[in-house]
Amino acid sequence: MARAGASVLIVEAAHANAGASGQNAGSLHFQIERRFLEQGEAKAAEAAAITTLSRMAVDDWRGLEQALGADLHVHMHGGLMVAETAAEVALLERKAARERAAGLSAELVDGAELRRIAPYLSERVVAANHMADEGHADPRAVTPAFLAAARAAGATLAEQTRVTAIARAPGGFAVTLTGAGAGTVRAGQLLIAAGIWSAGVGALVNVHLPLFPVALQMNVTERVSPFLPHLIQHVGRRLSMKQAHAGNVLIGGGWPSRMAAAADGRFDLTRRPELLAPSLAGNLAVATAVVPHVAGLNLIRSWTGTTAITADQYPLVGAVPCVPGLFVAAGGSAFTLGPTFARLIAAQMGGGSAAAEAEAALAIAAPARFDHLNSFMGG
Template identity: 50%
Template structure:
């Protein structure tokens, strides 16, 4: 064995780097292992939305599914403050802007969904206001006349995904965390009251506690500890337009269609919202080590959904790219200690970019003190404990 640590964090995305930061800030001896480069995967490939309202994917399956997804809203409320304070806390700007967000409706049915969603969110403490008529036009003059209502949330916004994760890694390292890149984990075994870790580059270590923050590789890492976690990789794609003058101050979503829009500080419009890309399949299995391929139908469908903002139509699309994220069967996050595996924690699922700083802080509190400042019971891996017999 080369080294011994209090906590080993597996995964160098936003969630892993933020967890390493909070733990190191509290004085823990932290090792962070990343198989590639910091922020190379989902954390650097998403569009950087900070969406605290319930997303389209959370409500498209009906009231029951929406109410289940709403169990994570306490985390959303916490994340509003977490993102507001993050730049000052780590001393880097990271492109965090919280100018507000709106979710659109075009038809009477969609207005009904929007109203019901807003009532649910307000009952759980989210500041959401319904806008119609002149109030909507005054607030968002860039919208098509087809849009008849919108739910406005003042704290939504964006961050620059290419800046946030490296900044958190630097903040963690400045507080003593050891960060190893290009060091894929190959062994995770419990013995003599500690976890033994082995990497493909020959590095070996021991740790009292291990945090799996490995995104789409969560199930693979958990499998090394003989644990099954029901996390599903999801392949998505996004678009970026040419630069134009500032005209879109808000994060824009849609209650009845897959759509997420925002304008960067440089003037490009980023267009997404959950449109699928195509996984690479090898020997009948999903290959999460290969970038998903683009789908032409997703590009055209995404641009059609974006037509609710006429100013986007003349803008040429400069780039389309794909990325991956993870979801759990109930769409709730997976945060906490794994049953029957002392000192093994996992964090993934849900809106892991938007909620990443909150996940990381709450998980760090749990590891350091045995409890978190918000209840994590609804998101515990224990709810899937029936999948593990040993």
């Protein structure tokens, strides 16, 4: 938006990259995720629509380092979603067919070809969906690079600053800020991109943003020589694994941690979630079963973080119909699809001929699908 000539203020309650943007594992997972497949064939077929965004994201990530003029440690050497049983292989076959129909480079590999591509895999793995474009990047580099580019284009950052009130005003909104950047600012348009805090910010505009906090945990091993060039996922079990630029192996895949409870019975988003030992053990058991070499590595750190998901597990990205000028970008997949969301949202907010195309591309994530929740809200 700044490059397009807009006056942009970024309001950050803490400091940039303090939340899920910097705590995630940096996976670039363009295949249809296991969380959609485990809900049955109808959901898996419906989820194929998100491959349109994945196809765009492949191109966006391939050009991102050049666009931002920064080394983001982007490695797109391919990804494997593995299977251990005949039923899981059948699931992979159906998934790959949907992905190929959408223009993604998914192929089922097994036998000698699988061992050639990934000799580090356990003999328990009988097949895998291979997607040549998948990989990973460094979350600790990506957000600062975006921020630097935005500021170079004229955007202003207000850190340690909270939004405490939002009122409708002529031509848009009056936003009350407290903290380091205290004051009242006027804006023609607002974009809420606050992760787990997005629903609370939406309440200041008198709308429901149906986002639910989810606490997860991740693990990282010591640094070792390169042996794992691919992003590894599992079609039947929770697993995400890759070897980072520095040599550490990152192990996760959606294993839960425990959110703290507040006195009013709600979840306390201000406190870090508690690590769960069964999740740690379960995650590492799957990892070592799939890639036996991991069993000999030292685990040096585990951490927890909180993300937000919607009831249907698709992201929430686009215009909020009942409040003209209000936009949101939240609800999962926000590292993999984040650069694409940014580009499309900027086009929507900028108006003109590109806005309609961006809106169509974001249809599966559009807030309008939850408009019934706001039939008594807004205004």
